[in-house]
Amino acid sequence: MNSVVVTGVSSGIGYGTVSVLLERGVQVFGSVRRQADAERLQADFGERFTPLLFDVTDEAAVARAAAQVSAALAGRTLSGLVNNAGVAVPAPLYNQPAADFRQQLDINLTGPLLVTQAFLPLLGMNRKLQGPPGRIVNVSSIGAKLSPPFLGAYAASKAGLEALSDSLRRELLPFGIDVLVVAPGSVATPIWDKAEQGQASWANDPVYQRPIQTFAASMVKDGRAGYTPEQIGESIWRALSRPRPTLRAAPGPETPLTRLMTALLPKRALDAVIGRTLGLKRAKS
Secondary structure (H helix, E strand, O other): OOEEEEOOOOOHHHHHHHHHHHHOOOEEEEEEOOHHHHHHHHHHHOOOEEEEEOOOOOHHHHHHHHHHHHHHHOOEOOOEEEEOOOOOOOOOOOOOOHHHHHHHHHHHHHHHHHHHHHHHHHHHHOOOOEOOOOEEEEEOOOHHHHOOOOOHHHHHHHHHHHHHHHHHHHHOHHHOOEEEEEOOOOEOOOHHHHHHHOHHHOOOOOOOHHHHHHHHHHHHHHHHOOEOHHHHHHHHHHHHHOOOOOOEEOOOOOOHHHHHHHHHOOHHHHHHHHHHHHOOOOOOO
């Protein structure tokens, strides 16, 4: 494992993943959107970290970053690509602005595709490069399977990312480039402080006010008690480095019973559990 590109490394899972990879002796290229973050991370991580300045939705900027990495690798393959950059745009689907929904899909689903397309030649599609083919790790979420209310756009983007990962892995079999998913549960990052401060912007919906406030408080509480970004980074490292990694790792503090319920409970029964928890009562016919 020589070199890995990680997107969205200014904080949270991306930052924790860079820390873990550097500890393993990996050369890391990490994407940020602001020059100030690039300078801060360069100071934090040192000479084996190279910041890349791009937004995952900016195709031209992504292409420039791929050219920068190609020049640095000097004819060698890239060992790994971690598509981590993403956002959550919460709102009830019945009145979520179309622009917000498109933004969610653009960043969390189209963005990883654009980044992957740009870096695939370095990962081994260009057979002239020296070295073994690399791996792609797409960072999903427990939300892809759970589909919680008020996070419909986010859940849709992550479910789409997992479907994209499966299709891409099969398409890349002739090149030996594996595609894996790491789908964390609750993760303790600064996003929860921001979420608590910003609840008023979406938690006062006149139709769902009380359920949304209950859900938002639960999300903040579970997030603060979640795995550290470095623990998720360790899972990403295993996906990148193990000879036969699991196709979908799901690190997080959720109990086996919770995961079993999510996977096996009939959807109507899961609806009832979530409804009771949040106070979403079925209307009487």
